[in-house]
Amino acid sequence: GSKWNFLPFRPGLVGGHCIGVDPYYLLHKSESVGYHPDLIHTARQVNNRVGAHVAQRVLALLESRGKAAASARILVLGVTFKENCPDLRNSRALELAQVLGTSGARVEVQDPWVGPAVLADSGVHWVERADPGVFDAVVLAVAHDEFRAFDAASVRALLAPDGVVYDVKSVWPRDVVDDRL
Incomplete structure (x- = not known):
């Protein structure tokens, strides 16, 4: 953006303790005084579905390569x-x-930024370092600086043959990824 104080927003997974929650306070207060802010409600519905949408896209990419979800190994970064x-x-x-x-x-x-103890009750398997060459899909979900630094060879080194890459944050070059949000 060329404007002063411009913030370059991009699609993504909207969570946290503020942006993902505060609209509900505004919805509640608005409705308590008789106003129904449909746009805010719809925006939250859309944002709440992005994770499921990304999951569906990743699974469709796997299927397009002949890989069933039940036998797939997926790395979420x-x-x-x-x-x-x-x-x-x-x-x-x-x-x-x-x-x-x-x-x-x-x-x-x-x-x-998190360790296995923090994720113990989450139902996901944390790894300190991903094994190279074994993943049917790699999903860049959060663009930590450590992941932004990956070059094409680093990304591809994680993949099994015919593996797919999904970049939620559009960080990696287009020729490295199979799809992005």
């Missing part, structure tokens, strides 16, 4: 609610990993 932050409150990235897990796939998460 980043599960905090925003970049370079250890906070998991209302994390849509964590929810994305959990939704992918319900497909029967083996889902592993790598996040340098």
Whole structure:
């Protein structure tokens, strides 16, 4: 943007303790005085469905390569609610990993900002370092600086033959990814 104080917003997984929650306070107060802010309500509905949409896209990519979800191994990079932050409150990235897990796939998460103890009750499998060459899908869910630094060779090194890459944050070059939000 060329405007002063411009914030370059992009589609993503909207979570956290503020942006993902505060619209509900506004909805409640508005409705208590007789106003029904349909746009705010619809925006929250759309944002709440993004994780499931991404999961469906990843599973469709796998299927297009002849890989059934039940036998797939998926790596989700980043599960905090925003970049370079250890906070998991209302994390849509964590929810994305959990939704992918319900497909029967083996889902592993790598996040340098959280450890296994924090994720113990989440139902996802945390790994400190992802094994190279074994993942049928790699999903960049949270663009931590550590993941932004991956070059094409680093991303491809994680993939099994015919593996797919989904970039939620549109961080990696287009020629590295199979799809993005």
